[in-house]
Amino acid sequence: MPPIGGRTIQASTAEPNLITATPPSTTRSIRSRVLGRSQDQASPERPLLVLHDVTMRYPNGKLALRDVDLVIPEGDFVFLVGPSGAGKSTLIKLLIRDEVATRGEVVLDGQDLAHLPRRQVPRIRRKIGIVFQDFKLLPSKSVWENVAFALEVTGTPRGRIGPAVDRVLALVGLTDQAQQVPSQLSGGEQQRTAIARALVHDPRLIIADEPTGNLDPLISWEILQLLLRINELGVTVMMATHNAEVVTALRRRVVALEEGWVIRDEVGGAYHRED
Amino acid sequence: MPPIGGRTIQASTAEPNLITATPPSTTRSIRSRVLGRSQDQASPERPLLVLHDVTMRYPNGKLALRDVDLVIPEGDFVFLVGPSGAGKSTLIKLLIRDEVATRGEVVLDGQDLAHLPRRQVPRIRRKIGIVFQDFKLLPSKSVWENVAFALEVTGTPRGRIGPAVDRVLALVGLTDQAQQVPSQLSGGEQQRTAIARALVHDPRLIIADEPTGNLDPLISWEILQLLLRINELGVTVMMATHNAEVVTALRRRVVALEEGWVIRDEVGGAYHRED
Amino acid sequence: MLSFVLFSLSRAWQGFWRNAVMSLAATATMGLMLLMLAGFWIIQTGLLAGLQFTEQKVEVVGYLQPNAQANQIEVLQSRLEAMPEVASVAYIDRDIALARFRASMTAQGREDLTRYLDSNPLYASLEVKLVDPSNVRAVGDAMRADPNIRNVINIEDLVDRVLTVTNILRTAGTVVLVVVGIIVLFIIVNTIRLAVVARAEEIEIMRLVGASDAFIRWPFVFEGAFVGLLGALLALGVLAAVADPISGFMVDFFRVLPLQFGSLTRDLVVLVLGAGVGLGVLGSWLSVRTYLIR
Amino acid sequence: MLSFVLFSLSRAWQGFWRNAVMSLAATATMGLMLLMLAGFWIIQTGLLAGLQFTEQKVEVVGYLQPNAQANQIEVLQSRLEAMPEVASVAYIDRDIALARFRASMTAQGREDLTRYLDSNPLYASLEVKLVDPSNVRAVGDAMRADPNIRNVINIEDLVDRVLTVTNILRTAGTVVLVVVGIIVLFIIVNTIRLAVVARAEEIEIMRLVGASDAFIRWPFVFEGAFVGLLGALLALGVLAAVADPISGFMVDFFRVLPLQFGSLTRDLVVLVLGAGVGLGVLGSWLSVRTYLIR
């Protein structure tokens, strides 16, 4: 007989250790950030992210975003919802300057992304942890190396990379798959690798594009709980999702897009319009 | 003000035309198949798909499937569920002979896939419509060409390809994106392209691996309804999914995998174990 | 069948332009390698013609007996001309011989020794040009056997030495051409392989969707042929642009006028186009095969 | 800084082996092209040495007055030897001259005209070897100006013609070498570009994750250097294997013994390694750049 329930998810056991497992220096940085930020959060003068009148037209003429205005204070938790093709991923691409807005301003942490010199772009991206909708894993690197890569690019000393990667892989339940390359992973495992990579370098802002599309409900909830805990530490989280159940249950801020317009932006909203 | 509700889904309007829009010959073939099959379905002697004692061990030693026994009669509708990494995609890879089972028999439509000569493999695959979990779209071809490709490989005359592709693209709501290449599509649009390609050549068996992971609830339901209608015409459907709501609501046959074992196989089951 | 070919051709055309960077890089490589091949082929052809021209200058000289009669000489001359090894026979009488001797002494800046003599000490001779210099011995022996011939200049050794040098040159040219040819073949096949490797995923997807091997292979093969054809046209274009300087150079260098430029051009076009398209097809075939077999 | 270099090196090493098919194809191309370059460089070196050897044989011959005194001749000889254009001067007396003349007549199969004479009609001479054959005129004029010199063989025209031919050969060799070099450069850069194009997606992902340009570039550049290094070693290995036949061929063909094989080998190793690594680095740099700039 198959061993029913024999599968344990490392994430759940590792959960209480999230902070204590962090090396001292990192802990301090997180704490100080949380403390420092609580003032920022109180002062809406300096939000982490501001989009003003943003329009995005792709070269083929497609209008993916129209006159989008959005202000996200530091420490916020935002769900980005909307039907397929509404412009969620496009919005995210603008935030990491993968695309540049046709019109309007995108200001991240006080820097106008449209006028950011090319050489500054990597620095901005390292502040952010991004889960791409199509994962964007390096095909010739193992899970471990893919996650370690996000630390290497920030110039983290070699000695700190190992423990940090191991910890985050345990968190998403990929310890056993650490040496497999992406083509040897299941869809959900690839997605969890992408999530691990987005978390490992302790970013100030986490942007997750449909991070649970390939995950079963149980792991989805665990990932979400992880994001909520990280958010409680003061990290801003923005998550594009189609998971109505989760959005409606959590009652956080919901920004709804449709055909490129922001049609709804309410704190404590549900997945669907409620009126 | 943004045009709320201005988005119409072509699939819903095209719905009643599913059969009438089919060219006469195809219609006849479907009808005769449905008629012919109702006998097959009645006789469990010749099921469409039989897995007997199948074990799959990947070269790196990972046991992805263990002693799987499964019989799927023609015309069935099967949900394949299970946590991430349970072996769902591996099972599907065996059915299309993308991988060959380490041990055991996989018999599709009376043919033992392990002993199928290499030259026969394409013929088998053309009988099946597959939605891959990672879409597997041809990156240098447009949506239209990607879908047309599934017809071209079956040797469909040029004249019939155009209308068939247009029809199925309307069905999944991609008429406007027909000329875009995959890198210019949203995640959900890529997924719908994959679905369109799986349906267009009127296959006897549709295998969909997580076909709604990137789709919003509304389109997900429409795609599911489409699959149900196609199933009613006698086409066998097998669908791997994490969408608990859908599985539990529909009460079809559910095969649950965990760590490579089939831990549950019940007709009219829910996503989760109910006892 | 025809529709399949047309279909594959249009697919190949699309494939070529949709991977434009890669296709053009491969085409450039193809063009350059063909240019190189053509260049060495031209040099080799010129070299061969030059060597042949040199060899044609070999002649057998037989001095006639002072008492030989004019009609005897004529008989001998026509007998020699009838030999298959002989190209032509010229009669040089004693006066011409003396004049030539004096001219050659002057040209070399040497003293004219004949002016110390009272009479012409030289003999009349027959100069026999050969069809093939390696026949020098047969012709020499035939002349020696005739009683009207006083003696034959012994040039056999000299001819042997000349033949050794020309043969070494021929062999060296051929070796260089063959080595260059093999390298060109490898590089082209390799380049096309690189271009196909980059599209391995595409091939894999086609197979998963149920495309038969032929369906995948032929567009790639035609694409390889396109690359070869364009590369060949590129190489021929460059050659046409530098044709005048090249022919001037060849005339200067190998001192060969009789080189038929018409036939050289035709051969060259056939060589370059054939090699380009052939190698393109071969390269694609082999490269795609590795992905279809498994 | 050092740790970054080490890091990039280990990355490059990984990258090389993880894309083994592609890396090895590129390495093979690199090796073949370097082999070709080395081959032509060897031929060119041999050709130059051979031409120089030929040119060294040019000598100016001045016939002495029959009444010139031995000590006058010696003075003239040492004056000539003091000229910077002169390599060496040899004195040939009348007996040696006659012996040589007879020998050359015999060798050519011609009649020995001197046997009709009672006394030796030839003059003693000074044979002057030149440092550079283009100085023939200056040396000739210097000899003509001396009253002890009866006449100087007028070889200026001949030397001019020889120099024309050797210069054409030198130019032709250099042109071929340069053309081959340019083609090699293009092909190698092109091949590496193909290999990088295939990994464009990887570069894009690295950038999206926040890797700086240097972080992406250097592993690729080192990987290009690896490819170049391995290709160069491949080419040198092949050359070492065929070194003996080649040197035999060169001695046969260019009739050059004085070619220093030691320095040739050293130059060759430097050329092949330098070209391989240099072009590998250049190719990677340029190819990655196109993906980093945008």
Ligand SMILES: Nc1ncnc2c1ncn2[C@@H]1O[C@H](COP(=O)(O)OP(=O)(O)OP(=O)(O)O)[C@@H](O)[C@H]1O
């Ligand atoms: N590079 C591109 N060129 C042209 N059009 C594009 C490009 N990328 C996206 N689009 C179009 O822009 C629209 C918005 O795309 P986007 O990826 O932002 O949607 P999304 O909200 O993320 O959808 P999903 O939920 O399906 O991922 C889509 O209709 C898509 O076809």
Ligand SMILES: Nc1ncnc2c1ncn2[C@@H]1O[C@H](COP(=O)(O)OP(=O)(O)OP(=O)(O)O)[C@@H](O)[C@H]1O
């Ligand atoms: N090519 C491979 N080599 C080695 N291991 C593999 C390979 N492909 C899959 N696996 C492993 O086999 C297990 C089952 O993978 P599979 O893709 O079948 O899972 P799945 O049920 O589809 O999961 P998901 O819901 O996440 O897509 C996973 O643990 C995965 O790591």
Ligand SMILES: [Mg+2]
């Ligand atoms: Mg998206």
Ligand SMILES: [Mg+2]
């Ligand atoms: Mg899967």
